Amino acid sequence: MSKRYTLDEIKQLFWEYRKLKYSRLTDDEFGMFCRALSVLPKEIIDTLNKDVDFILLSAHDRNAVEQACIIMLDEIPKDKKALIILTPIVFEFIGRPTREIDMIRAVLHEVAHFHLQNLPYESQEDFEDKETKTDELVQKWLNDWSEKET
Numbered sequence: 688m689s690k691r692y693t694l695d696e697i698k699q700l701f702w703e704y705r706k707l708k709y710s711r712l713t714d715d716e717f718g719m720f721c722r723a724l725s726v727l728p729k730e731i732i733d734t735l736n737k738d739v740d741f742i743l744l745s746a747h748d749r750n751a752v753e754q755a756c757i758i759m760l761d762e763i764p765k766d767k768k769a770l771i772i773l774t775p776i777v778f779e780f781i782g783r784p785t786r787e788i789d790m791i792r793a794v795l796h797e798v799a800h801f802h803l804q805n806l807p808y809e810s811q812e813d814f815e816d817k818e819t820k821t822d823e824l825v826q827k828w829l830n831d832w833s834e835k836e837t
Contacts, residue, residue, distance in 0.1 A: 689728030689729065689831060689835075690728065690729045691727070691728060691732075691832070691835065692725065692729055692732055693725070694721060694722060697721045697725045697732070700736055701736075704717070704720070704741055705717045711745045712743050713745060716743065716746070717743070719787070719790050719791075719794075720741075720773070722791060723791040723794035723795055724794070724798075726791060726795060726828055726829060727795070727828060728831070731798070731802060735798065735801075738769060739769045739771055740767045740769075740770050741770075741771050741773060742771070742772040742773070743773050744772070744773065744774055769801050771797050771798065773793075773797065792829070795828060795829070796821055799821045799822075799824040799825050800817075803820060803824060805817040
């Protein structure tokens, strides 16, 4: 069984994303992002923290998409290996009759793409294969996490 950071530890590790002036995340959006990451084993979180920058664009600010260019140019360190952009569609789940697990799955899906290093796609068949493997990894993370929770 993998060790995990607590939700509070995740919030501390990724607090910088809450403070980005152009993302305009709400408390609920930041909380959902952190809950999604809290599913992951510590070693995955440590890799994300070291090698990935996230751009989290609030669903409550329609200007955030236009301002993403400023974030990418001015606020993203150049020593990172990847940039994961969580667009407002992910955060628009909040307040809808969508299950929280669907929001978590959406965030984890993008993390799994990075973890598997499975982009870009070379063909439709390659796309389908990589999407299947990505979804399988997300389900594994969720299963491992739910076993820990019970």
